Amino acid sequence: MPCPSATMVVWTSAWLHGAAASDDVIDAVRTWSEVNQIHAADEETALRRELPGPRDSGAGLALLLASIRRADGDAGELVLPVAGDARGLDGSTEFSKNAMRRGEAAVFPTAGLAVVPERVAEGILRWTVHEVSESPAREHTPVGEAEHGMSSAMREAASTLTELDVSHSRPGVRTEIAANVASRPQPSWPEGVPQRCLRVLQRATEVEAILRVATEDAPGGAVSASADRARGQALRPLFAAVRTARRAAVGEMVRTLAHSADKPH
Template sequence: MHPDSPISTTLVAWGNAWLTGHAGLDDAVDRLERAGGPQVVSSGGTEVTLRSYLADLRVEGMSALRLSLPASGDPLGLTGPPPFTMAAVEAGEAATAVLPQRCVGLVPSPDRRGSSYAGVRWTAMEASVTPPDVPALPEAEHALTTAMRSATEALLTVEGPDQSHPSLPRSATEGLAPGYPARAHRVAALTARLAAAVRFARERGLSSTQIHTRAEALRDLDRAIRRARVAAHNSVLDPRHSPRP
């Protein structure tokens, strides 16, 4: 799982593309396996492939997947219960499957077996049916723009020994899946690039004063990035932002 591109974003984007008829289940799972290797789900003491698990949830009436990108002190996209919230915050990400009478939280973790097998294990947990309080896409985009300006002004005063501009990983330049509105595609692509840029900025060597200035700027920007990313991925659930036929 790449720190700049959480695997939950891929599950939510391509899972919703499948649920809305813009992609097949095989397409969605193939994208996930391309991003993170083999995918399995641990549920109730049993282990099944993600493909089978999603198909079963669909039969049960799953209508959507919601993205959560929480951080310590900021449970973005989560409404409990505590075990799911704690697991998602520790992982820094989660997806929630929305069903008619319940919700299922899916928390990813690395799944390594031996020297050659590397994939993703999703732990299925009970999730609250209460919708999370997350910003709408226009609001999140505006907040992101404001945070970018503030961070740029602060970071221009901070110079460290490493002034290089490394290229972004491919995972940080991929957009959403089919079926999302154009605005969501634009915001998602921008947040992926910014998340990579924030990580690069944090890795530069600085003095203690510079570190404090940088930390404040990047903390606010990181929060705006996470909120905009969640808004973009969840926008397919909002009829106001559905793509026009």
């Protein structure tokens, strides 16, 4: 579950509140891909938002930032939808379908815009810009609660897998997990964001690496269909807890940046 959308949300929100320069946003997003191309989802959006259309040559991120600024954009929101959890989406729109396919999106409700990243080639990330009419109400989860939920879900998953006898160890698993974490991009974050949020995001990345290993069969091993289903059911709450933790951390970072901007200097 790589998440360039989290980087887009936090850094663009920092820029909108005067806590970062536009170049800072572009540099931060480049952590995920050297080339980032902006395209409108359709010709009508392209015309209204002054963006390249879906079949035009892509533009750089600066054009997206300008479009958000023109629309009086404010804080962004991270969306991490999966089948059975469509929180943050707006019904059966093209945006919702695209975000569900990719598993993530950055939404800027006051600007009426949402962007969905897709890796189209090595080193190239395409951001499709959708117009959104409204942003469904979000449930606010405190970071501490989300962090606790992720830890609890991890303990419960481990216990359930052991009871079902579908957990397995394999040589070098710790090294495999560490390599998975090390291979992920390490995005930077604006100054002033809470350290706890950064710890939660790092922990979410580590748990994702564990989940990746836990859902793969050992080389040369085989898992029965029933055991595979049991494993999936045991791990599903942990996948959900990771998404909740990431959304909570990003949301708190954005709120902190907005609050800092509102303080008299």
